[in-house]
Amino acid sequence: MIEGNEDAYIKLKENKPDIVFNVTEGINGVSREAQIPAMLDLLNIPYTGSDPLTLTTCLDKARTKEVLSYHKIPNSKFTTSNNYKKLNVGDMRFPLIVKPVCEGSSKGIYSSSFVSNKEELINEVRRISENYNQTALIEEFLPGREFTVALMGNNDNVEVLPIVELSYDEFPDDLAHIYSYEAKWIIDTIDNPMPFFTCPAKISKSLEQIIKRTAKQTFNTLNCKDWARIDFRLDTDGIPNVIEINPLPGILPDPRENSSFPKAAFASGLTYNEMINKVLFISAKRHGLV
Ligand SMILES: Nc1ncnc2c1ncn2[C@@H]1O[C@H](COP(=O)(O)OP(=O)(O)OP(=O)(O)O)[C@@H](O)[C@H]1O
Ligand SMILES: [Mg+2]
Known part of the structure; x- marks a missing residue:
């Protein structure tokens, strides 16, 4: 484990790992998620996940929406x-x-x-x-059903994991129907996990196909690598709109923490360690290490 702080560069240089499993979100500035990957690029050390350009673009939701709009991928005005x-x-x-x-x-x-x-x-x-x-x-505001979609792979070989639906049926009356800070971190806790999630989502084959197709197109349009999680919500016409792209998805290990990427991986039959190793293997393969 190497902490993604100021000492990271020296430690990476000295250790010279064959590959790094990158989960550093960074602290300072809008390039924070790109800083360690940029150091790894400089040191010529392969790492899992997207490159600095994709990580920085996707952190900026407005810039991401400009790219999506250019490629005619539905997203809200x-x-x-x-x-x-x-x-x-x-x-x-x-x-x-x-x-x-x-x-x-x-x-x-x-x-x-x-x-x-x-x-x-x-x-x-x-x-x-x-x-x-x-x-x-x-x-x-997109008023329809909400989904989040985990993906693994690269280019023509991207696998969409079982779709997670986030439902607002059991939501407290006084909260807006959004996956807000209150929803994520205050009412849904490890001791009292909320039943907001269904995976695989109960949706028609046609909606599933549209979501999967749009998710893969979005993944490749933003040049995501190895893995990502994409949030969707249906608009008034029932069309899945991309809310945002997470090229560095959260992966809290305890199922009670309701972390969506692991949730989708568990539904696909993987254990937590298998999920990590699968991403690592996909990445190692992309880098020509296996
Ligand atoms: N345009 C929109 N229409 C409807 N709901 C939205 C819209 N944008 C965001 N939301 C709601 O707010 C939630 C959080 O928004 P968003 O995913 O952009 O934030 P985030 O902090 O980046 O999330 P994450 O934890 O996935 O990184 C969404 O899951 C969704 O419920
Ligand atoms: Mg989100």
């Missing part, structure tokens, strides 16, 4: 703002959702992020700029 005093959302329709543009694990996304009018919108954009010192991403 959006804009960004750094100034709550001069907000212009054009023809975007309420309700909207407001998120920090470069975060994950629901950081900065609370029930209040779901906004129904201009006043709530202004408050949220202000909250994001003042508390997180970053741009607010404002998106049209």
Whole structure:
């Protein structure tokens, strides 16, 4: 284990591992997820998962949505703002959702992020700029069913694991139907895991096919490598829209922690260690090590 901190470069250089299983999320700046992979590139050490460009692009949800839109992959209408005093959302329709543009694990996304009018919108954009010192991403709210999709592989050989559905049926009445910080970290705990998830999702064959196809297309469009998890929600027409791409998916090992990538892997018949080794093997193969 090598901690992804300032000493990492020297340790990696001295140890010169055959391959690194990268799970470093980083701390500082918008390139934080790319920093260790960039060091590994410099040292010519192979590593699992996506390269610095993909990791940095996907951390920036607005830039990701620009790429998706260019490739005509469905995603909700959006804009960004750094100034709550001069907000212009054009023809975007309420309700909207407001998120920090470069975060994950629901950081900065609370029930209040779901906004129904201009006043709530202004408050949220202000909250994001003042508390997180970053741009607010404002998106049209996708009201349909929510899914998250784990993928493993590369190029034409990408496998989609059983789809996870996140359902809001059992959600507390006072919380907006979003997988918010409250939902992820306060009401769903290891001692009291919430029954929000179904895997494999109970969906029609045709919806399954569309989600899988869009997930693979998204994976390759963003140049993801070895593994990733992609979040989806259906729009008013029932079309799966990409919410965001996680090229470095969370992999909390305890099933009670409701981590979606391992959940999908377990549903496909893998144990936790088999899941890790499968990603490692896929990566080693890509690097020509096996
Ligand atoms: N446009 C949208 N329409 C409807 N719901 C949305 C939208 N964007 C985000 N959400 C809700 O907010 C949740 C968190 O958003 P998002 O996935 O962007 O955040 P995150 O912090 O990057 O998540 P992760 O923990 O997967 O990294 C989603 O799972 C979904 O429930
Ligand atoms: Mg997400």
